[in-house]
Amino acid sequence: xxxxxxxxxxxxxxxxxxxxxxxxxxxxxxxxxxxxxxxxxxxxxxxxxxxxxxxxxxxxxxxxxxxxxxxxxxxxxxxxxxxxxxxxxxxxxxxxxxxxxxxxxxxxxxxxxxxxxxx
Amino acid sequence: xxxxxxxxxxxxxxxxxxxxxxxxxxxxxxxxxxxxxxxxxxxxxxxxxxxxxxxxxxxxxxxxxxxxxxxxxxxxxxxxxxxxxxxxxxxxxxxxxxxxxxxxxxxxxxxxxxxxxxx
Numbered sequence: 001x002x003x004x005x006x007x008x009x010x011x012x013x014x015x016x017x018x019x020x021x022x023x024x025x026x027x028x029x030x031x032x033x034x035x036x037x038x039x040x041x042x043x044x045x046x047x048x049x050x051x052x053x054x055x056x057x058x059x060x061x062x063x064x065x066x067x068x069x070x071x072x073x074x075x076x077x078x079x080x081x082x083x084x085x086x087x088x089x090x091x092x093x094x095x096x097x098x099x100x101x102x103x104x105x106x107x108x109x110x111x112x113x114x115x116x117x118x119x
Numbered sequence: 120x121x122x123x124x125x126x127x128x129x130x131x132x133x134x135x136x137x138x139x140x141x142x143x144x145x146x147x148x149x150x151x152x153x154x155x156x157x158x159x160x161x162x163x164x165x166x167x168x169x170x171x172x173x174x175x176x177x178x179x180x181x182x183x184x185x186x187x188x189x190x191x192x193x194x195x196x197x198x199x200x201x202x203x204x205x206x207x208x209x210x211x212x213x214x215x216x217x218x219x220x221x222x223x224x225x226x227x228x229x230x231x232x233x234x235x236x237x238x
Binding site for chain 2: 005006025028030047049050065067077098
């Protein structure tokens with residue numbers, strides 16, 4: 001059993017929009033991601049998805065509003081809801097979602113990241 | 120859809136060792152807890168449990184070691200593993216676990232908290 005230090009894990013990668021698994025709880029994974037600029041519109045039909053902002057500020061565009069999420073804040077994106085995350089400056093976030101979730105959801109894109117990459 | 124601010128949620132309660140639900144993702148819950156002094160030895164036979172330290176420092180005693188977890192760190196306590204959390208000064212943490220998990224696990228105690236209390 002080992003504790004996990006977020007800052008230390010973030011020093012181990014620099015690619016953006018490519019979630020790195022840091023922990024598994026039952027069949028769920030905790031993933032760290034560095035993000036900047038625009039992601040793509042997508043949805044996850046089978047699961048909710050949690051975004052926790054650890055450093056910086058992110059925005060998530062939904063069809064009828066855009067929500068700003070700062071360090072020390074989180075949001076649950078319900079399954080089936082189209083969303084497009086973006087950040088004006090690089091931000092560091094943690095995702096919580098079932099193992100096997102693909103970052104671009106229902107879309108295949110150049111931003112589609114490999115799954116189950118641990119750091 | 121609403122973002123959740125941890126600091127703001129923590130101003131809404133002062134009781135210790137009594138997890139307050141702030142979000143639900145699928146059948147999992149995110150709970151904030153203020154802790155100080157000793158909890159009791161217990162285990163959760165059916166689920167892993169995640170502790171994320173948001174403020175301060177906590178310790179989790181296991182049968183063969185004690186792990187110190189600071190702000191910006193997390194740990195997964197595997198199911199079935201006996202543990203006893205404690206904090207020397209009040210610390211603020213977030214738990215992630217399936218809905219319905221009782222804080223004292225297999226033990227009934229004066230520290231057993233009501234379930235599904237939202238804040």
